Amino acid sequence: MPELDLDIQVKLAIYEITAETGSVPNSSQVSSKISIEEDEVLAAFRQLHAKRLLLPEPGDPHRIRMAPPFSGVPTRFPVEANCRLYYANCVWDAYGIAAALHCDAISRASDGHTGEPLTLEVKNGEPILKPYVAHFAVPAAHWWDDLIFT
Amino acid sequence: MLLFRSEETVNQWCAAHNIPRRPLVNLQQLWQLAVHWYANRLTVESRRPAPDEMVLIFKSLDLTGPFWDPKSDQWR
Numbered sequence: 320m321p322e323l324d325l326d327i328q329v330k331l332a333i334y335e336i337t338a339e340t341g342s343v344p345n346s347s348q349v350s351s352k353i354s355i356e357e358d359e360v361l362a363a364f365r366q367l368h369a370k371r372l373l374l375p376e377p378g379d380p381h382r383i384r385m386a387p388p389f390s391g392v393p394t395r396f397p398v399e400a401n402c403r404l405y406y407a408n409c410v411w412d413a414y415g416i417a418a419a420l421h422c423d424a425i426s427r428a429s430d431g432h433t434g435e436p437l438t439l440e441v442k443n444g445e446p447i448l449k450p451y452v453a454h455f456a457v458p459a460a461h462w463w464d465d466l467i468f469t
Numbered sequence: 470m471l472l473f474r475s476e477e478t479v480n481q482w483c484a485a486h487n488i489p490r491r492p493l494v495n496l497q498q499l500w501q502l503a504v505h506w507y508a509n510r511l512t513v514e515s516r517r518p519a520p521d522e523m524v525l526i527f528k529s530l531d532l533t534g535p536f537w538d539p540k541s542d543q544w545r
Contacts, residue, residue: 446496
């Protein structure tokens with residue numbers, strides 16, 4: 320089997336660490352995981368950002384703000400899955416964590432206006448449907464213009 | 470992208486923040502979007518859908534029009 324490109328190795332390491340711990344790793348942790356120089360990890364972060372697979376923390380390229388669907392910081396979309404707590408970037412990504420991990424999941428989210436607790440649940444590969452709605456404030460052509468707002 | 474109990478609270482949020490009301494997506498559509506985007510995200514071959522693929526995914530979920538077109542310039 321041919322050796323994987325470095326950015327793919329880094330991407331896989333990011334997601335493996337995140338899935339195993341619930342926390343999105345920084346460049347140092349990825350460097351240790353796959354035994355490469357941290358500068359090479361940072362270069363891979365830039366490549367993955369260009370491919371819209373990762374968003375570095377603004378002002379700190381060593382940290383990852385988003386490795387979609389996972390968030391590198393706590394958000395209003397916590398997701399409980401595999402006995403761990405993850406954070407999703409948005410309501411789409413709350414379901415995305417269940418889809419990515421292929422497991423049951425519960426997100427104890429809240430109404431964007433009232434703050435009322437609203438629970439999203441995925442069981443046996445299907446969502447438990449409720450009459451809730453998601454509002455997409457930004458058109459698809461502009462999702463990556465300001466991904467944190469999107 | 471935020472979650473709301475109902476269309477009513479979406480409208481209240483849009484008014485409170487002076488943000489235009491945009492399309493709503495129900496939970497079944499949202500789950501399908503999540504599966505299309507992320508089901509293979511932890512694998513070697515994972516990648517974000519290309520623009521033309523995105524359009525087909527959105528269309529399959531009845532999400533059509535320039536809002537859902539990643540190449541649209543109508544919103545600039």
